[in-house]
Amino acid sequence: PFYLFNVTMQNHGGYDGKRGEVDTDIQITSDNLNSDEAEQYINLAKMSDDAFEMLVNYFKGVDEPTLIVMFGDHQPPVENSFYSDLFGKNVSKLPVEKQANWYSTPYVIWANYDIEEQEIDMSANYLSSYLMNLAGMKLTGYNKYLLELQKEIPVISAVCYQGADGVFHDIEENSDYSDKIEEYQIIQYNNLFDIENRNNEFFFLR
DSSP states (O other): OOOOOOOOOTTSSOOSTTTTOOOOOSOOOOGGGOOHHHHHHHHHHHHHHHHHHHHHHHHHTOOSOOEEEEEOSSOOOOOHHHHHHHHTSOGGGOOHHHHHHHHOOOEEEEESSOOOOOOOOOOHHHHHHHHHHHTTOOOOHHHHHHHHHHHHOSEEOSSEEEOTTSOEEETTOOOTTHHHHHHHHHHHHHHHTOGGGOOHHHHSOO
């Protein structure tokens, strides 16, 4: 099996000066949203979208079972004034639900064989475990833990989290989910930093 994790730099940002500059075939016509950075991002995103179409079309004709995942790991780094104009409100004063929407990015999972079509909101920390399970791969204890945690807290970010009840909370807000989030933080610490005491059998396959 072949695995590739690829980060496109084409529309990663920033979008000022000459970095990543392309012709702006797509233009913002609204006067109050006029932004050179936003226009550059939109045109670069369109180019990445076209490249993704080429990639998918190629693998449609490949016999080897193939899964492709495309996702964004952060919002476009366009000036905050653009977002404030877009929302009609200073972004620093957005309620937590609006912040969650502001920081969300789309993802798509495509296969050249039949998989169940679903629309699921999840944060990026769950995506790899979800994909491994979808592909029928062997899971670590940590993968299984994350898939269970996803049922209770489907979205966790540096800004906020969302419980199974659909309610968004500020990341510092205490709720019925706080104990689970603290447990997750401890497990993350053990995995990333507490190397001497790390439970390798939990985090890795033999």
